[in-house]
Amino acid sequence: xxKILTGNYAVAEAVKxxxxxxxxxxxxxxxxxxxxxxxxxxxxGELDAEFIRVESEHSALAAAYGASAGGLRTFTATSSHGxxxxxxMCWWVANSRLPIVMxxxxxxxxxxxxxxxxxxxxxxxxxxxxxxxxSENAQEAFDLTLIGFKVAEQIDLxxxxxxxxxxxxxxxxxxxxxxxxxxxxxxxxxxxDKPFVMEPGNPIAVGGLTTNECAMEIRMSMMxxxxxxxxxxxxxxxxxxxxxxxxxxxxxxxxxxIMMGAWCGDAKDAIDIxxxxxxxxxxxxxxxxxxxxxxxxxxxxxKKILVVERDSSIGKGGIIATEVKxxxxxxxxxxxxxLGGVDVGVEDFVAMFKRFVEGELRGxxx
Amino acid sequence: MVVVKIKDLxxxxxxxxxNTACQGCxxxxxxxxxxxxLGDRIVLxxxxxxxxxxxxxxxxxxxxxxxxxxxxASAPAVATGLGSAFKRLGKDGIPVVWMGDGGSDxxxxxxxxxxxxxxxxxVVVSDNEAYMNTGIQTSGTTFWKARTTTSPTGKREEKKDLxxxxxxxxxxxxxxxxxxxxxxxxxxxxRASEIEGFRFIHLHSPCPPGWGFDSGETVEIARMAVxxxxxxxxxxxxxxxxxxxxxxxxxxxxxxxxxxxxxxxxRFRHLTNDDIVEIEKRIDEQWKVILALENIFS
Amino acid sequence: xxxxxARPSKGSAGKTGLWRTFKPIYDDTxxxxxxxxxxxxxxxxxxxxxxxxxxxxxxxxxCGICAKICAKKAIEMVREEET
Numbered sequence: 149x150x151k152i153l154t155g156n157y158a159v160a161e162a163v164k165x166x167x168x169x170x171x172x173x174x175x176x177x178x179x180x181x182x183x184x185x186x187x188x189x190x191x192x193g194e195l196d197a198e199f200i201r202v203e204s205e206h207s208a209l210a211a212a213y214g215a216s217a218g219g220l221r222t223f224t225a226t227s228s229h230g231x232x233x234x235x236x237m238c239w240w241v242a243n244s245r246l247p248i249v250m251x252x253x254x255x256x257x258x259x260x261x262x263x264x265x266x267x268x269x270x271x272x273x274x275x276x277x278x279x280x281x282x283s284e285n286a287q288e289a290f291d292l293t294l295i296g297f298k299v300a301e302q303i304d305l306x307x308x309x310x311x312x313x314x315x316x317x318x319x320x321x322x323x324x325x326x327x328x329x330x331x332x333x334x335x336x337x338x339x340x341d342k343p344f345v346m347e348p349g350n351p352i353a354v355g356g357l358t359t360n361e362c363a364m365e366i367r368m369s370m371m372x373x374x375x376x377x378x379x380x381x382x383x384x385x386x387x388x389x390x391x392x393x394x395x396x397x398x399x400x401x402x403x404x405x406i407m408m409g410a411w412c413g414d415a416k417d418a419i420d421i422x423x424x425x426x427x428x429x430x431x432x433x434x435x436x437x438x439x440x441x442x443x444x445x446x447x448x449x450x451k452k453i454l455v456v457e458r459d460s461s462i463g464k465g466g467i468i469a470t471e472v473k474x475x476x477x478x479x480x481x482x483x484x485x486x487l488g489g490v491d492v493g494v495e496d497f498v499a500m501f502k503r504f505v506e507g508e509l510r511g512x513x514x
Numbered sequence: 515m516v517v518v519k520i521k522d523l524x525x526x527x528x529x530x531x532x533n534t535a536c537q538g539c540x541x542x543x544x545x546x547x548x549x550x551x552l553g554d555r556i557v558l559x560x561x562x563x564x565x566x567x568x569x570x571x572x573x574x575x576x577x578x579x580x581x582x583x584x585x586x587a588s589a590p591a592v593a594t595g596l597g598s599a600f601k602r603l604g605k606d607g608i609p610v611v612w613m614g615d616g617g618s619d620x621x622x623x624x625x626x627x628x629x630x631x632x633x634x635x636x637v638v639v640s641d642n643e644a645y646m647n648t649g650i651q652t653s654g655t656t657f658w659k660a661r662t663t664t665s666p667t668g669k670r671e672e673k674k675d676l677x678x679x680x681x682x683x684x685x686x687x688x689x690x691x692x693x694x695x696x697x698x699x700x701x702x703x704x705r706a707s708e709i710e711g712f713r714f715i716h717l718h719s720p721c722p723p724g725w726g727f728d729s730g731e732t733v734e735i736a737r738m739a740v741x742x743x744x745x746x747x748x749x750x751x752x753x754x755x756x757x758x759x760x761x762x763x764x765x766x767x768x769x770x771x772x773x774x775x776x777x778x779x780x781r782f783r784h785l786t787n788d789d790i791v792e793i794e795k796r797i798d799e800q801w802k803v804i805l806a807l808e809n810i811f812s
Numbered sequence: 813x814x815x816x817x818a819r820p821s822k823g824s825a826g827k828t829g830l831w832r833t834f835k836p837i838y839d840d841t842x843x844x845x846x847x848x849x850x851x852x853x854x855x856x857x858x859x860x861x862x863x864x865x866x867x868x869x870x871x872x873x874x875c876g877i878c879a880k881i882c883a884k885k886a887i888e889m890v891r892e893e894e895t
Contacts (some may be wrong), residue, residue, distance in 0.1 A: 170598055172591075198598040203627030210584070210591035210624070214559075214609075217582060217592075218599020242584050243815055304813075340603070343813045346582050346596060348555050348607035353575035353818040355583035356566065362815035369813075370776065531857045531871035532823030537831065538875035542854035573817070575848035696851055722875075730889070732874025733852055798830045 153323045155316035158286040158311065159251045161323075162293035163223050164195045165331045168249075169216035169338075170222045172200040172208045176230040177263045178313035179253040183225060202440035205230040209237035209248075216246040217354075218347065219340035221297065224248065227313060228255035235272065238306075242277030243366055244355065245343045247307070249293065249299035252280075254409070254441040254458075255313040256488045263266040265313040266490020267409060271437065271467050273308060277370045279308040280438040281378055282408040284394075286321040288435070291388055298335050299380045302411045303373050304343045313408035313489070326387045334385055367503045377439045394433040394459035397423060401430030403505050406472055408434040409458065411492055418497030427505055437468070442475040452479045454504040456497075456513075458486040516704045518697040523550050526578075533576035535568045538726065538729030540719030540736070541612075542568065543693040544640050549611065551703035552636075555608045557582070557596060561589040561612040561621065564647045565640070587621035589613050590628035593635040600632065608707060610636040613614065615655040616645045618676055622654075632711040636703070639676055639714075642721035650724045657744075658793050660725075660781045666757040668784060673796075677716040683748055686711035689749040692718040694736025695759050702749060709751060718745045726780020735778060743769040743797050746804050754811035756804065764805065770799065823871065828855070832874030834889040840864045842886035849878035849887060 153161060160182050163171070171190070173183045189195040198215070202208045208224050216222040225236060231252060241248055252270050256262040273280055279299065283289040289311040296307035311317055326334075344354060378392050396416055398404065407415055412433045424428050431450065434441060445453075453476055455469035464470060469482030481504055486492045492500075492513070503509045528549020535542040541564055541688055548556065556579040566583060570576040584592045593609035600607040618625055618639045628635065645651040651664040655676060659668040681688045687709045691699040706713040716745065720735040722728065727735055739745035740759055743766075745758035756764065763769045772794050772809050776782040817841040818824075843864045850858045850865055858865050867878075879887040 168594065169602060172595065198602065200594055200598070200633075202594075202629065203623055203630075206587060207591035207594075207624050209625055210588035211595040211598075213584070213588070214582075214592035214595025214597075215599050216595070218596045219603060220595075220599045222595070236585050237588060240588075244816075280552075344817065346557055346580050347600070347605050351575065351578050351580050351820050353569055353577060353581040353583070355816055356569050356581070356818055357571040358815060358818070359572060365815050366813075392600055408599070449678070520851055523851065525860060527856045529856050530820060530822045530824065531855045531868060532825055533852065533855075534825040537873040538877055539854050543852065546854065546856055570818050570821070570824035573819065574821035575818035576821075576824045576870075578820045652818045728876065729873075730880045732854070732875075733877055733881055 149325050150322050151325055152320050153286055154181065154320045155286040155311045156181040156253065156318065157185055158290035158323045159293050159311065160189065161325065162290045164189050166221065166294055166297045166335055168197050168223045169220040170198045170212065171224065172202050172211035172330060173224045173226065173312045174202050174205045174208045174230060176227050178255060178317045179225045179230070179251065182251055194438060205234040209234040209241060211244060212248050213241050213244070215239060216248050217345070219338065219345045221338045222248045225253065227253045228257050231269050231272065232257065238273060238278065239276050241306050242370070245304040246306055248512065249296045249300055250306065250308045251293065252308045252310045253313050253317045254310050260284035262488050263313065265315055266487045266489060267493065268459040270308065270310045271459050274438055275303060278438065279307040279436070280310065281308065281436050283316060284412050284433065285316060286319070286323050289316055290323050291386065291390065292323070292329060293309055294335060295381060295384050295386055295390060295391070298384055299377060301338055302378060302380055305370065305373060315410040330387055370469050374439045390435065392436040392439065393444045394435060396433060397430035398432060400428055402428040402451045404448050404453045405429065405431045405501065406434065406453060406455045406468065407431065407457065408437065411486060413457070414494045415497045416463045417494045418501055420500055422501055429501060429505065440471055445472055446475045446477055448476065448478060450478050452481060453482065454481045454501070454509065456483045456485055460484050460487060481509050483509055483511070483513050486511050490514065516701040518701045520697065524553065526553070527706050528553065528578045530576050530578065533568050533570060536723060536729070538722045538732040540693040540721060540732055541565055541640050543696060543732070544638065544699065544717050544719060545612065547696045547699050548638070548703060551700040552608060552610070554579065555606055556610050557607045559584055559589050559596065559609055560618045561591050561613050562586040562647065563616055565612055567647065572616060585697055586617060587624055589617060589621060590624045590635065590637060594628050594631070594633040597634040608673060609635040611635060613639055614646065615639060615641045615643060615653040616628060619654045626683065629680055629712045629714070632686060634711060636706050636713045636715070637715055640717045640719045642719045642724055644724050646721055646724045658796055659785060659789050661784060662781070677714065680714040685714050687713035687751050690716045690718070690745070690747050692736045692740055692745060692747060694733050695747065698747065698757055705749070705751060727778055738770065738775040741756045741770040742772045742775045743801060744772065744775060745789065746800065747805060750752070754807045756808055764801065766798070819825045819841070827870050828873050829870045830880060832872065832892050834874045835892050836867055836872065836874065836878050836887045837890050838865065838867060839886050842884045844884050846883065851882050852877050
């Protein structure tokens with residue numbers, strides 16, 4: 149059934165349909181309406197879940213950690229500074245192998261204060277062990293949240309669904325919602341003692357001092373399990389097919405653009421315009437940044453690759469470009485644009501891609 | 515008020531011998547008493563601190579109840595989540611946060627939030643009056659003028675009264691206790707377990723290496739703190755009651771000389787008589803507040 | 813995850829009896845069975861037995877609390893001999 153939902157409300161809808169049992173979140177623009185909608189759903193009896201009005205993001209993920217360690221299906225949401233405030237807990241959750249799902253409404257990190265989108269916040273999680281997905285629109289935000297619960301619980305790794313602040317979070321779009329019984333078949337009740345459960349009468353101690361080797365063993369097994377996520381996403385059994393990437397006009401592309409997020413919509417429009425002019429350009433859109441779609445990128449058979457991204461690693465350059473370069477078999481050009489929510493529209497992309505095709509394009513686009 | 519007779523206390527050991535606790539460690543006394551009071555219902559949540567180490571290492575846990583290790587500032591919030599899970603899944607568990615004064619400094623907001631929400635848990639702050647696990651640094655509850663590694667000439671900052679702060683949050687149950695009076699602590703834990711919601715016990719825990727006294731004197735020093743009026747035992751469960759062990763010391767003249775308590779600890783060796791008089795004033799002020807509360811919530 | 817889990821075990825720090833400088837020696841003829849030493853042993857190394865208590869010297873760290881709390885002086889701290 150088709151509904152008109154903003155990205156945030158689509159996420160809330162997915163959380164409800166997943167029969168989430170525990171929600172703890174602290175408001176931060178532009179995530180706030182997810183939390184408000186969920187609170188409303190719980191109060192109205194539409195969602196049978198515990199909703200905790202925590203006093204900070206650190207406590208939001210800490211409470212989620214406790215609930216998940218107790219066996220409940222758990223959700224939280226945040227952005228930017230909120231993520232940074234819960235950052236310590238993010239790493240604790242990942243190493244603890246708990247299948248918490250988090251919506252990350254991307255927002256620039258200050259100072260200066262800025263509530264608009266860029267992707268630096270999501271990328272701060274890239275080393276942690278969280279599965280990181282980035283939606284392009286409200287439909288994907290909805291779908292990836294449901295897929296997130298399933299895959300997280302299968303592989304015992306937490307799952308973050310990114311959605312661009314304001315561009316997706318607050319933009320109303322048509323979202324195709326499956327039926328509740330379809331979702332129930334897709335997503336059965338969580339296996340409550342997996343990977344472990346804290347409960348009275350079960351005297352395990354979890355996370356205490358142990359051998360140095362254990363620190364490595366944990367990370368090694370997380371690395372191994374993260375490699376299985378691609379197949380789990382492709383074979384999730386969801387009502388729509390999903391992959392780690394979207395291939396847009398890639399078949400005969402001589403020039404490939406690699407990007408992630410909402411602005412890919414405009415970038416694809418630019419690709420269409422250039423295609424009409426005879427330029428064989430296509431896009432490999434990253435739906436997931438972790439696991440990193442190394443195979444898909446290595447397979448690209450083209451003249452050159454342009455990575456356009458909304459982030460920066462001071463002292464190195466574009467974060468995604470660095471990662472792409474490490475596996476690509478063609479030369480990679482790198483552009484950092486749209487930080488702070490700076491608008492990059494279709495005309496910008498047309499100009500950008502032309503420069504890329506005709507010659508060299510590196511560094512900043514402002 | 516539950517009266518706890520020693521002979522009736524369960525013999526089952528929830529704190530297992532041969533752990534890493536120092537000789538004469540007050541946390542060990544407290545954890546042992548916790549096990550006696552609440553047994554199999556306990557799910558312990560331990561943020562960074564001495565208890566992290568006492569809990570065991572590798573595949574050996576020193577506890578016979580479940581124990582979840584958590585980041586320093588997070589414990590009461592984790593308890594919120596765990597408590598929700600127990601309730602929803604019908605499990606008869608009590609999330610018990612066991613943290614030190616360190617945890618109640620760095621996790622003050624966390625403590626406050628869980629309390630205001632009346633989330634279901636028992637929080638015990640086992641207070642040894644410094645950040646002991648990192649080597650004896652000053653905390654918010656370090657005793658006035660005490661020497662620590664970060665206050666080498668004696669603490670200049672104020673001492674916050676944690677239990678009164680939690681009382682002002684309108685917590686469902688608040689009490690102070692001491693490892694010098696384990697039967698009283700056990701009684702308070704049992705009383706707390708009869709009440710739902712957020713329950714808080716501030717446990718006075720003298721630390722031999724941290725305070726500078728012989729490992730055999732832990733219980734004695736703890737009792738002296740009460741007998742000189744420096745540590746006041748009270749309980750609030752709707753009514754504010756000064757505990758029997760502290761009652762005599764409402765009368766200033768009945769209190770043992772403060773100097774007797776202080777001079778037995780190396781952390782106070784540098785104190786002058788003027789220092790002691792100044793501290794006595796603080797203790798008098800403390801009693802004024804306690805007596806007033808006894809009046810208000812009688 | 814297994815390597816991050818521990819289960820209840822005595823002696824998680826080894827045979828902590830080796831820590832002792834002083835050893836508590838118990839005289840059951842002086843004992844009145846009050847059980848205060850049993851309650852206040854931080855190590856849980858004192859057990860209640862018929863007619864009194866028994867000390868587990870494998871784990872007793874020799875802190876001395878039991879000797880101090882005994883009103884009947886039934887426990888005396890004696891320096892460990894060099895063997």
